[in-house]
Amino acid sequence: MTRKITFIDRILSSQFFKEALDKGEDLMANNKYGLLNLVKRALQKVNETAEQSNLSVVRLLNHYIVLFSQLIKAYVQGTYRKLPAVTLAKIAAVLIYFISPFDFIPDLLPIIGFTDDLALVLWVGKSIKQELDEFEKQM
Template sequence: MSKQANLIDRIVSSPFFEKAMVKAESVMANDKMGLLRIVQHSLKKVSELAAQSNLTVVRLLNHYVLLFSEMIKAYVQGRYKKLPAVTLVKIVAVLFYFVSPFDFIPDVLPLIGFTDDLALVLWVGKSIKHELDEFEKHANV
């Protein structure tokens, strides 16, 4: 097993990601405005990271968070209905995980604190690549 796969497995099975999944499922079922709030928090955090660093990994993280956010906004506004519920839950869980300062690798640790966030965002981005491509075609993002 590769180091990245091992890290992802450990993150996904962590109580931190489990909590993010529970929050995501609850928001999906009961609080559409909560979807927009998590988008707002995610965009704020990624813009703060981008302002602090011009690293390629931060730009990649920024790209995915922006794309995930656009998908959620389009879904909530009814402009994009092709998004499978399981995909939306994955995205929302990753955004909850991303904004939480207390996760598998705490964000307060300099430089390495967002390694788990990046790994999880990239993993979900790759796992829903088809949906992302379809959304980008539809929305001209």
């Protein structure tokens, strides 16, 4: 019996995500200031997106991008170190993927262009939900 390939599987196996993951791992290992710049750019993009739309999916995207950004800031500041570096690299990769206008489904396509971004953000959020809940309690 073969396993059905899901939408998230296609995103994760795309060249776009692989490049974002490589960049995320590099930032985690070598460039803490680059991580902070990434956070700034992701927050700018999600704020612009939220201003342009009142859709509940955009609010959900906003929630996770803000939470991921706070988590990375806390890591860089040394105030939260409970997540493994590989998990933080995945979060960084998601933020890199999110700010890139050219990915699996280009953001230039209205509404539908954020489908892959949202799927990826929700996938990471779901996979580390317990850790995110614990982080939110400590904030």
